[in-house]
Amino acid sequence: MKLNHIVAAFSVFLLSSLAYASGNHAGGHDETASIGQPGKAENVSRTITITMHDTMRYSPASLSVRQGETIKFIVTNSGKIKHELVLGTDKELKEHYELMKKNPDMEHADENMVTVQPGKSGEIIWHFTKAGKIDFACLLPGHYDSGMKGMVRVKAQKSKTGIKE
Numbered sequence: 001m002k003l004n005h006i007v008a009a010f011s012v013f014l015l016s017s018l019a020y021a022s023g024n025h026a027g028g029h030d031e032t033a034s035i036g037q038p039g040k041a042e043n044v045s046r047t048i049t050i051t052m053h054d055t056m057r058y059s060p061a062s063l064s065v066r067q068g069e070t071i072k073f074i075v076t077n078s079g080k081i082k083h084e085l086v087l088g089t090d091k092e093l094k095e096h097y098e099l100m101k102k103n104p105d106m107e108h109a110d111e112n113m114v115t116v117q118p119g120k121s122g123e124i125i126w127h128f129t130k131a132g133k134i135d136f137a138c139l140l141p142g143h144y145d146s147g148m149k150g151m152v153r154v155k156a157q158k159s160k161t162g163i164k165e
């Protein structure tokens with residue numbers, strides 16, 4: 001009886017923490033609506049290279065795109081340790097970072113992010129659907145706190161029936 005209770009309580013705990021973890025990532029999917037959506041290779045309008053450094057900096061750390069553009073980001077790690085680039089809202093990145101600090105070995109992969117081993121390159125293809133400011137950051141423990149962050153400014157497209165130039 002008592003043991004059953006403990007087991008029941010434990011599975012509720014497990015289930016809720018699982019729900020929390022996946023909920024957080026699922027929440028990320030909702031959030032992606034506000035930062036745009038995964039892009040298709042055939043729609044890429046421009047390629048932008050971003051380099052990641054062990055000084056916990058991206059170069060460039062700020063860039064601008066136009067609403068409606070599909071950008072292929074080539075993300076190069078020039079350092080000796082692993083880095084990543086995650087696109088998101090400031091709020092989403094902070095929440096995700098807290099989760100990463102609690103679970104440093106958490107495998108996380110999504111279309112709005114790329115993890116790059118030292119000396120390697122990865123890519124993200126992203127379609128910017130809304131004007132505004134989008135953040136990106138390295139959410140590996142310590143990196144975000146050290147300022148490994150950047151920003152994409154998405155300029156509003158002039159309303160010319162939305163045709164890309």
Ligand SMILES: [Cu+2]
Pocket residue numbers: 056082083084138139140143148
């Ligand atoms: Cu990093």
